[in-house]
Amino acid sequence: MYSKDTIAAISTAVGDGGIGIVRVSGPEAIKVVNKIFKSYGKKKGLTEADTYTAHYGHIIEPKEEQVVDEVVCLVMKSPRTYTKEDVVEIDCHGGSIPLQKILELVLKVGARLAEPGEFTKRAFLNGRIDLSQAEAVMDVITSQTEAGLEIAMDQLEGGLSGQVSEIRQKLIKLLAHLEASIDFPEDEIEDFTIDEVGERVAKIIEMIEKLLATSKRGKIVKEGVQTAIIGKPNVGKSSLLNAMLQENRAIVTDVPGTTRDVIEEVINLDGVPLKIMDTAGIRKTEDEVEKIGVERSQKFLKRADLILLVLDAHQGITEEDERIINLVTDKDTIIVVNKTDLTSNLDLDELQERIDNVQIVKTAATERVGIKKLEDLILEMVFAGKVKATDQTVVTNMRHKEALEAAHENMLTVQETVGQGLPADFVTIDLKAALEELGKITGNTLGEDIIDQIFADFCLGK
Template sequence: MYVKDTIAAISTAIGEGGIGIIRVSGPEAIEIVNKIFRSIRGKSLLEVDSYTAHYGHIVDSTEEIIDEVITLVMKSPKTYTTEDIVEINCHGGMVPLRKVLDLILKEGARLADPGEFTKRAFLNGRIDLAQAEAIIDLIRSQTETGLRVAMNQLEGGLSQKVGEIRQDLIKLLAHLEATIDFPEDEIEDFNSDELSDRIDGIAKKVEKLLRTSQKGKILKEGIETAIIGRPNVGKSSLLNALLREKRAIVTEIPGTTRDIIEEVINIDGIPVKIIDTAGIRDTEDIVEKIGVERSEEFLNRADLVLLVLDAHQGITAEDRKLMGSIKEKDAVIIANKLDLDSKLDFTEIEEILTDKPIVKTAAVENQGIDELEDVISNLVFSGEIKNEDQTLITNMRHKNALDRAYQMLLDVKKTFELDLPNDFITIDLRAALEAVGEITGDTIGEDIIDQIFADFCLGK
């Protein structure tokens, strides 16, 4: 077991709250907290059972009461880190939390590094690296679908699939190396068809996981969506309708929105980062001009574009210019203000933007919004079933490792087709095995591990 010194940190978010928690983990966790904790019943924490809660006070060296607390004692090995853990539930203000933490540090604990509690859980073998990274995804999940994907990974869904690939590689590699190292034992070698089938089978499993990476990236990071259009076509009204609240100012005066408004909404489990941009037009107003320039920047980087047209006014030269700028992008055309008389030429829109979906809305009246959400969902997932399999590649590090493993397997195929000795095949198989092992942490350097856990918040 990996156990060094005893660490401590505030595990709840900074700010005022009903409860604040200080977590202590390590071989001296119970002893250190016992020095500053006074149970109402006079119990010593050194004598209590595991998984018990104790009411009392935290006191300083003069026995002055610092805070009224409930202390939870959890003994090794059945804890988050597999070490002794004590969690002190204080009142949620930063002053009592910091004073209690200072006392713990004075008694011999060390301030934990970011993610060090989870890092100890990994180093002590309670979870693997993929499960540890899922904890970050769990904390940062923005939708229920993202939450389910993170929970699947935390519970070992991805680790199991990666483990199956590793076992296939290990068995194949072991057999090949045995034929090389012990030729006198007359170990049966693979025939060409059998070896090719084994390699193809492993490659297909890797490829299947890789195919989930785009969906996983969207569910984890969201899809950046820019609402664009000339001034006063109803962009801000559309944002308000999607948010189901009046977030953006709406007036009949063109150019009201001069800065970027960004919000995240949940559309069918997809975190959609909606950006309401300033109306794009030629203008001499310095402030509005800056807003237009920012809008054009967001248009260029957006994953998805919602182009809003004013159905009542019909297509203008500025609309045609905007339509021309989004031909190569994923986009939805929104014919807005259809509660008024429409003058839009839909044939012209379809000629300029072939195959781009068109949704008819009256944003102020919340008409057509559900249909727009369905179109966005279908466009993002290209009609795929969204929740058929919760084991997705959501982490770029995992994707890169699988990409390298897949390439190594393709190299194995080439080596095999060139009829080279098994020694050459085993080199690429070892490289593929090492790449796959990086996902769960079986084959990874300490510097990479440190970098991964540095992204965690303090106290986790």
């Protein structure tokens, strides 16, 4: 499915650093690097090195024998490597110039530049990991919280693969038995009773549903909760953001309309990435710059998962507040009654009666009063009381969720077919369809074009 040439790329992030890594993989990896590596002293070259050994020396320009950088080369021989091919990692100084120069030399003496994600793709194609594990690599790299990292590592270590494989094995056994009874009716193949088939189908449906039930939490832990702080000017939106961040990120003044654009920050809330957007105060204005900020605020409001509507306890509800309240009637909303350290002119009971199914929290953001209660309420709304349930495999990938949903639909059809007492031929059609959908998760039944697209989203060098 892929060429057996030798590939190379810079595997460390762009920018200056203490160490940079150029990774080389393929059948000629060791020979290629050996052409430009000169070991310290009179030691043997890399081609005679044992696997899992480190070699100190210099990368040299082969024609002029000019030293490019002082390096350590790590030699790892197939099949016990990341790609199951020969791999050499050149650890050099982390500046962009030495890294680029070394990469250019590696390409010059026989390697080609790797495509995005090609090292991980080779690990998948060579059978070291399945597709769900490969996708988990990027989840590990991009995780924003410890909970996100734990879930990604569980998938990388085969947590999801194992459960999907278990379901597929149950499907295969059921399918094989049914097909055998169809193809060889004259042989003495033990028949399932309708009840036995129904029980096995119900068990498979239960296993799929258990995985699907984790997908909402998985999406939240991976992608975060888009949370918009909205309200009229000068009610304390920026003070609330600063209090939740525990730093002065937004400018706070007594002048209405100070925030003229959307400020975005990520807060780690007990393992949940909360993507907070402090929006410009929503009001009618003739100021062109502020007007653009208000328009952006309204756009963010539409796409937000959760709304924090800030009201001023001292001022009470004004006409501007009324207009904003009407904008969030169909959204998950927490009303934050701010400035409760001042005299209150707001009837909370009346407010609760007016707006159905809304939670109200009292705060004094500048004093950080009520912030912990607000954060607890957010977590309660997000996970319905199950905040830290990370002790099981969690589905975080939309592609995986869609495949599970399709397999679930197929199995429900199987259940209906069995219940109607239809012949085994009808049952096997949807069993095969469910099997194919589950295979898309691990890569067993996925087309090469889709696989290429998945790895195209990876970073270069991974």
